[in-house]
Amino acid sequence: MALCKHCHKPIVGKRLYHELCKTEARRQWAKRRNGTKKPRWNGWTAYGLPQPEEELVFHPTRKWRLDWGWPAWKLGVEQDGGLFIRGRHSRGAGRLGDYEKARAAIVLGWRVGRFSPQEIRAGSAAMWV
Numbered sequence: 001m002a003l004c005k006h007c008h009k010p011i012v013g014k015r016l017y018h019e020l021c022k023t024e025a026r027r028q029w030a031k032r033r034n035g036t037k038k039p040r041w042n043g044w045t046a047y048g049l050p051q052p053e054e055e056l057v058f059h060p061t062r063k064w065r066l067d068w069g070w071p072a073w074k075l076g077v078e079q080d081g082g083l084f085i086r087g088r089h090s091r092g093a094g095r096l097g098d099y100e101k102a103r104a105a106i107v108l109g110w111r112v113g114r115f116s117p118q119e120i121r122a123g124s125a126a127m128w129v
Contacts, residue, residue: 047126049129076105077125077129078112078113080114
């Protein structure tokens with residue numbers, strides 16, 4: 001028996017959602033697409049680190065952001081998602097933009113670690129930080 005991907009209650013057949021859950025799932029998806037962010041991993045304190053700032057703007061004139069950053073230490077973490085599906089971080093133009101951003105961070109005195117989502121969730125990124 002399958003479980004609804006939204007409410008996790010049993011459903012009959014090959015559907016992924018109950019009909020009411022399908023509309024709610026679409027509504028939530030639309031919110032994310034319209035700028036409301038989905039929750040991010042927030043386990044840095046479990047590894048003895050202070051809570052970082054999320055989406056930290058580090059450049060004085062550009063709107064570049066680090067996924068997580070500790071301004072007092074000028075230390076940042078970048079999550080490179082979509083590595084296996086030809087996402088932004090693995091295509092040519094995206095890579096060139098990442099290189100430019102990384103060079104600017106170095107010039108401004110920031111140390112930035114780049115990690116995959118799997119490394120961040122597993123905690124190995126926190127061990128490097």
